[in-house]
Amino acid sequence: MEPSKPDPALQTALLSLRDIVLPEPVSWLPQTWGWVLVAAVLTVGIVIAALRWTSRYRANAYRREALAMLEPIRRLLEQPATRSDGFRQLGELVKRTALAAWPRSEVASLSNEDWVAFLKDNGSTDTHALEWLLDDFEYHGRHVVAGLPSRVGTDVIVATRSWIESHDVSA
Structure with missing residues (x-):
C-alpha cells in the first residue's frame, strides 16, 4: 500500500495553524x-x-502593677502576725495607685473623710471595706488588727481589687 498524498487544502490549513495563546x-x-x-x-x-x-x-x-502587688499583701493579711503590715501596705498601694492616675496636687493631700469620698467618687460603689481600711485598720495597734477575722482581710483585698480595676480617671 502506497502512502496517500495529503490534500493540498489540508496542507494549507495545517501550515496556517498557530500555538494557542493564553490570556x-x-x-x-x-x-x-x-x-x-x-x-x-x-x-x-x-x-x-x-x-x-x-x-x-x-x-x-499602673493598674496591672498594682494588681500584681495585691497577691503578696493578701498573704500578709492571712497571717495574724503580719496582718498589721499587710493593712499598712494595702493603704500605701491604694494611695500610690491614685497618685499614678491623678495629678499629685489633687490626691496627695487627701486624708480621712476626704480620701474616702475621693475613692467613692472615682471608683466602684462598694467601698465599705476600703473605708474600714482607711479609717480604722491602718491606725490600730498590731494586737487589735491581729485579732480581726481573716475574712476582713479578704473583704478588703476584694474591695481594693475592685477599685483598682474599675476606678474612672477623667481625661
Whole structure:
C-alpha cells in the first residue's frame, strides 16, 4: 500500500495553524479607584485601632502593677502576725495607685473623710471595706488588727481589687 498524498487544502490549513495563546493573568490590583479607597480606609482604621489599643495598654500599666502587688499583701493579711503590715501596705498601694492616675496636687493631700469620698467618687460603689481600711485598720495597734477575722482581710483585698480595676480617671 502506497502512502496517500495529503490534500493540498489540508496542507494549507495545517501550515496556517498557530500555538494557542493564553490570556494574560488577571491582575490582583484593584481595577477601580474605589477599591483603593476602601483599602486605604481599612488600613487607616486598623492603624488607628492599634494605636488606641497600645495607648490604652500603656495607660493602664499602673493598674496591672498594682494588681500584681495585691497577691503578696493578701498573704500578709492571712497571717495574724503580719496582718498589721499587710493593712499598712494595702493603704500605701491604694494611695500610690491614685497618685499614678491623678495629678499629685489633687490626691496627695487627701486624708480621712476626704480620701474616702475621693475613692467613692472615682471608683466602684462598694467601698465599705476600703473605708474600714482607711479609717480604722491602718491606725490600730498590731494586737487589735491581729485579732480581726481573716475574712476582713479578704473583704478588703476584694474591695481594693475592685477599685483598682474599675476606678474612672477623667481625661
